[in-house]
């Protein structure tokens with residue numbers, strides 16, 4: 248039985264389902280709604296139903312009482328699986344029969360779980376895609392990696408690609424490259440927030456108010472990223488444009504380098520890649 252959190256005058260058939268409305272899927276749904284997607288075409292389910300109902304009240308999406316109801320409501324549409332990697336096998340087992348019966352297209356966003364492993368938990372005919380978005384989906388600036396198994400039709404690929412293009416940029420990648428992709432696109436928002444917080448703290452140490460320092464550092468990082476995306480120069484060359492000979496920037500860059508900045512980033516990214524590989 249499908250329930251609706253907010254009263255609808257016209258029932259609308261959902262075309263996209265989300266199982267597990269945690270941090271990542273709620274970011275995707277927020278981004279889709281910001282892109283103009285009618286929330287009534289989205290249906291969600293969550294282990295704790297009250298969490299899904301609360302989210303639906305805020306956004307206008309529909310709620311299914313359980314995962315099987317959600318699959319039947321979506322039918323041959325797209326079902327995004329947003330549970331933790333450790334919960335994915337049990338979920339795939341739970342929805343295996345209904346997903347095949349309904350001809351649903353399954354999209355896993357779990358870190359560390361390969362298409363090959365997902366296929367082992369599904370019927371052999373099941374269309375499965377893998378997507379690795381990031382939390383900037385909520386402001387339509389995700390960087391999302393995509394891969395598909397051979398059961399996903401060209402038309403379904405286009406639907407999935409359009410869905411993630413609505414919330415940012417996408418890149419088709421090999422299943423084997425997801426660990427690396429995840430570290431520099433899925434985890435990197437956290438690395439970036441840590442960096443911004445470090446810039447901000449340094450400014451607070453020198454007397455700036457934290458709120459002002461956060462705003463200033465965040466806009467500076469945002470502007471740098473936007474410049475890098477729009478420039479024909481490499482990021483290394485762009486960095487050189489800021490480093491005047493004998494100037495303030497080179498003094499800071501040298502000190503950061505001597506303190507192991509680049510080595511720390513390389514080691515951190517490698518640790519994320521290694522952890523992702525352990526999850527599979």
Ligand SMILES: NC(=O)C1=CN([C@@H]2O[C@H](COP(=O)(O)OP(=O)(O)OC[C@H]3O[C@@H](n4cnc5c(N)ncnc54)[C@H](O)[C@@H]3O)[C@@H](O)[C@H]2O)C=CC1
Nearest residue numbers: 267268269270271293294329330331332356357358380433
């Ligand atoms: N948080 C992030 O930045 C990113 C997360 N991911 C992936 O997204 C997935 C979700 O991550 P988060 O949103 O951070 O986790 P989360 O813990 O915030 O959300 C998971 C949600 O799934 C629900 N859930 C668990 N088992 C369920 C079941 N059997 N049926 C229905 N709902 C169930 C939980 O109640 C929870 O609301 C993970 O696999 C993660 O690897 C991928 C890219 C980035």
Ligand SMILES: O=C(O)[C@@H]1CCC=N1
Nearest residue numbers: 357358429433434435
């Ligand atoms: O650390 C996490 O659980 C998620 C997976 C990919 C990025 N962050």
